[in-house]
Amino acid sequence: MDYGSMVGDSFEYAKEAVVGKWNKWVMLIIATILLGLPLMGYVMKVLRGEKPAPEVDDWGTLFIDGIKALIVGIIYMIPVIIVEVLVLGAGFAGAMSGDSTAAMAAIGAMMVGLVVVLILALIIAVFEIIGLVRFARTGSIGEAFNFSAILATISKIGWVPYIIALVVLIVCYVIIAIVVAILMMIPILGFLLYLCLIAPIALFVSRYICQLYDSAGA
Incomplete structure (x- = not known):
């Protein structure tokens, strides 16, 4: 698996979606402001493999898909x-x-206990990522929890390449988060830049995850 190529493709995908296409970028910012639900619905389009990045339209569907994706995440x-x-409750009870x-x-x-919670969240995320793609491509919330199919997809990718790919994504995200945090230090403008960069x-x-899923040949 060419992780560098996946990162490069994902960066170009995001760049081509907004740079020079100010109307689409504004629509994505609006989608972000509206509780992020339309943006989540738009991300489902990306996870379906639409390339280049689709137009921001059919807001009703974007809202519905966003709500469904939120339900899956919850x-x-x-x-x-x-x-x-339980951990926080027991901890506070003991502390008091x-x-x-x-x-x-x-x-x-x-x-x-909080470390255990973090580990549990990471383990769940391993399955949730593939589950979200399955939901995006089938339109069925139930498919997001089809664990036999999820495990089959991960097995096709290979557990080691899959985990490495997720680590690469986390590293990229941390780097992006650091840059965003620095920008956020700029009064007012920093927040506006952050708002523009969310989409x-x-x-x-999502493009990176899409490529990762497709590497299974599913």
Whole structure:
């Protein structure tokens, strides 16, 4: 798997979608402002493999697909939310017990628990990513949780190449996040730049995931 090529293709995809196409960029910014739901719906188009980046139209469908994608994400996060609530609840209960030793132990346990929550979230994300593509391409929320098909797709890609690809994506995202954080330090203008960059970043990530999914030949 050529990770560099995937990153380059994703960058070019996002760049060509907005640079010099100011009307589309404005529409994507509006899609972002509207709670991000139309943008999520637009991302579903990208995950379907539409190339070049499609026009921003049919807002009703974008909203509906965005809501469905949000539902998929929430369902996937339910285990994480439950574990996090239990960890934080137990931690705060121990911290407020009045016993300093118990409080310190509770805080330590809570820190460990939060690490467990993070690991759980990462494990779930491994399956959720493929699940979202399956939803985008079939239109069925149920297919987002077709774990036998999800596992089959990952197996075709190869677990090691798949994990490496996700690590590459995370590294790219961290670099982008650092750049955005620096821009955000600029009063007012920083926030406006951030608002303008949300959609291109989403296109970059979704195009990368699309290529990763297609590498399975699915």
